[in-house]
Amino acid sequence: MKDQPFEGLYRSWFDLSKTVFPFLSPPKGFPAESQLQGWQTEFEKITKNILGLPPSSLMEIGFGPSAEAYKDYLDLMSSQIELYRHSADIWMKFSGAWAEGTQAAVSRMASETAKSDVGPGKRAYNVWVEELERRFDILLRDEEFITKLASFVSSYLEVKRRSDGILEKFHSQMNIPTKSEINVIYKKLHDLEKKVDKLSRERQEPGVQ
């Protein structure tokens, strides 16, 4: 089989990606719906096992805290799937910039003449980095990308809010102070400290408002 430019690099890159983000690895036809669905099923199974919550078919006839808790988990799961979708968008954009930069470097190097002071490998590397940096700089300033980045951040925060919400309910049921309750105390404490600080200064420097 004929050598394809950067076949090895791509392979190692995607191998690495698979380790880090298993769900993001396929470079084509992404996001893979079947993968997400498979993951969703697994997730559902695990949560059911852990919490002994009713299966989804029973949810509609479930009532009280169990139905509510189950709904919270489903919402959390949906928000996690949204997060993966948005991270897939980012990943696709990054992969695109990576591929474009590499392609541009390949074209450029084909017409570059050898320079005596730098070896061919280092020269190739420099051109590659230069082209990648140029592509990424364009990408990171691109309005469409930034919008996707904002959605990604937003969906991450949504996951955090939902899981925090579940914890809040647990804490409340177990009669433990919740994060929101503690935050109210933090705010009061902050305002009081500020007030005391102001009064102390006024006492030290009479007449200063």
Place this chain on the structure above:
Amino acid sequence: MSSTDWYKDLERAMTDWNERFAAEVAKGSPSISDLNGDIELTPSEIVYTKDRVKLLHYTPITKSSVPVPLLIVCALVNRNYILDLQPNLSVIRRYLERGIDVYIIDWGDPAPSDRYETMGDEVDYIDAMVDAIRKRSGLPKVNLHGYCMGGALSVIYASVHPEKIRNLVVQAAPIDFSKKEIGIFNLWARYIDTDEIVDTFGNVPASFMNLGFLLVNPVGLMIDKYVKFYERINEKDYAENFLRVEKWVFDTPDLPGESYRQFLKDLFQKNLLVKGELVVNEVRVSLKQLRAPLLSLIADDDTLVPPSSSVLLNELVSSRVKKIMRYPTGHVGLCVSKSAHKEFWPQVANWIAKNSMRNE
């Protein structure tokens, strides 16, 4: 040369790098394990504390020849030892060598309860530290040097309390956000929902901000930087300095939530400081109130705080003595570049000394 040949060259070069690295590791990698990546801090003592924030005073290394002490204010998102990494690359030492009495603020690590700390509180912290120095020195005014976000805070402070500032030095300070050639952060700040971040996190996690810093230049900061390090790993000075900067880069505290919200919204998004509409501690901040001699230090290749974001300051203040000093390096390079320590920082120290002795 065909494109496939080139690809093979690159693959060969990368394999070569990998093999060299593996060989180094296999033989106990003396060039790595022998490196000293510890920060070599100039001796100092804590002389004042307010809540988590500390005021450090550096032990003089020469007879004091500058009558006005200097307070350094760094950003809350980074540790202050970037100005004191190692003796030959220490801004603190350049000041001490010139006979300046140096203090620095250590912002510490915000606790979850600090999530409601605003920029106004930070200005109050600076004020408390300035008052502590005034009390110790018996002088009515101090010199102030602010770096990055600390530069913006110093400018705000010097505008609100002009009576306490003798000279102001601002280094790579983000002030003006109206220019087209804006930094990537500024651009992102227009799209990302700051309220959502603060309301969800409370204090903004360091890991979240670090990811943002890395994304500004992913190829340079996640690939090329390490390749270059590896290429020069046998140059002890370079490699040790690299490790120290690397340690600093990832040693970041969380940022108090409300302060982050105000900084992003009022400065980055609305540009209120330049417009004269910023309100801090119920006081409207007017840059026209800033009358102290002003020295703006600008790194020409700064991608985090582009020069265009800093230069306007000198036009907006009422200072009669004002100067801009530029140097061809990056945001952090200004602090750690060898040539900057030979040429640039001694001049900055001289400017402070000269203006501290000038009649007001």
